[in-house]
Amino acid sequence: MIRHTVAFSLIHEPGSSGEREFLDAAVETLTAIPVVQDFRVSRQISPKSPLAFQFEMTFDGVEAFTSYNNHLAHVGFVESRWTKEVSDFQEFDFEPYGLEER
Structure with missing residues (x-):
């Protein structure tokens, strides 16, 4: 299993239609x-990070993750x-860390 996350900020003003349209398009396209x-979209609530959002998703393995990265959508x-x-x-991009790997 691979967990792919990307934290990001947008050029759009918080709460703007541009922000909403971007996030809606991402959900529709990527899912x-x-x-x-x-697939999950999260909003940053900590003032310690300048990045406003996060996309998170999982894949069954490297082959699925590669397929996603190369997918036309x-x-x-x-x-x-x-x-x-x-x-x-x-x-x-993370994979589980097991005791056998220590």
């Missing part, structure tokens, strides 16, 4: 990709929306 599981969303509307981000 339609068959390998995406447990994901690539299209990144090219048409993400690169134009995201002002800053950090991406984190």
Whole structure:
């Protein structure tokens, strides 16, 4: 299992129609990709981080994660929306850490 997360801020004003349209488009586009599981959008509430939102999703493994990254819907969303509307981000991709790996 891989947990893919990306924390980000948008160029849009908080609470604006631009912000809502971006987030709605992300949910519609990314959840339609068959390998995406447990998609979640969260809003940052801590003043300790300048990043306002987080997308989180899981994949069954590396093959599914690679499929997502290469999927035309994901690539299209990144090219048409993400690169134009995201002002800053950090991406984190994790797999479970088990006792056998210590």
